[in-house]
Amino acid sequence: MTSFTLTGASSDTDARRGELRLPHASLPIQTPVFMPVGTLGTVKAMTQEEVSGLGFSLILGNTYHLYLRPGHELVRRAGGLHKFIAWDGAMLTDSGGFQVFSLQDLRKITENGAAFKSHIDGSQHFFSPERSIEVQHALGADIIMAFDECPPYPSTYEQTQTATERTHRWLTRCVAYHKEQSSAQLLFGIAQGGTYESLRVESAQFIASQDTPGIAIGGVSVGEPPEKMLEAVSWSMPHIPKEKPRYLMGVGTPQDILQAVAQGVDMFDCVLPTRLGRTGTFYTTRGRINIKGSRYTEDFGPVDPDCACAVCRRYSAAYLRHLYKCNEILASRLTTYHNLAHYAQLMADIRDAIERDDYAAFVKNRLELYGRKNDMKIEELA
């Protein structure tokens, strides 16, 4: 059973079009795809209808967070995550591996797994690879992720090697446990390797050897400069089988996504559109703007004149600024909505450009518009 089908490819870059069939998605997911992040079972500030109305049919949840609250057994009793949160589309749960990175002060890693102190009440919890998969089985997402160790940036070669090799051993345990439980969920492996070429190559090869139905590149978007991130992708990608969906975890800015797609990445997730939405930053085709800025006080036009989303069609920049200054809930909602609409449109445009086989020129053009702040040399795309 192959759940992923390639439907097109770019001739001047490694970008490709594909379809990913998932149990809870009524239609195949069109790739390259962006997945909004809904850590706690909600894409923050959005209703499920709004998220699906924007064209998203695959969203994230987080194992560690949902395990703590409301508890995976409760979710299981509710009939699974989809049913619990009343989401009609597909879902992916991250394993808690990222919390190994982000909760550095609250966890301790051993060969057997990671001991966490709950960030909510300080209580002790332990995630082994098996435990993470067990919890993800209870949550019931379409795609589940291997439990990995995500080393911070910067890390020494030795630190990265230790984390990467442990991630490999943990993956074999995840795969074995997953098989034993004969779950129909798709388990994706995660390649690490930090900012070291040899480790990236080694890790991508190892993860590929485990024959999971999809392969993720992890350990990026942990504070490294964008060019290092794209470099890590370029080292990993040649070793990841073409026929499998490739998921670049935690990425990213529109610029990152445009360039990673050119390297053959199919799936993305990132908190940026939602987090920036809550804190007053709008994505526009011509770069980011901070709507709280005083220059928008009397700007009665739309925030992004080129955007066709419901927010830009109806509300003015001055009004949105006003909502932020007053700390109104609607501010977070409207900006999140717009940013997600921006990402949805970006991905649709990316897919179109690949289908037209015009991807290199498309990327060049878009990067110009966004501003060249953190893009790699465009010649490297070809």
Place this chain on the structure above:
RNA sequence: GGGUUGGAGGCAGAUACGGGUUGCUGCGCUUGUCUGUAAAACAAGUCCCUCGCGGGUCGUGGGUUCAAAUCCCACCCGGCCCA
């Protein structure tokens, strides 16, 4: 009209009631940051003049003093009481 009491940053509150370059907290305001969400968060800045060095500024104006936000006088503005 008489009495009384008070007046330090954009606002509120506090603190300083003769001695060093006065200045605290909160809010507001300004700018910035955010990448598999410990985040509707966080950081920096925010009296005036000056590019800077530096100078000025404690309601206003006088006075006392070696020295005044601080003591005295007048005025301005506000609270309260009496008429």
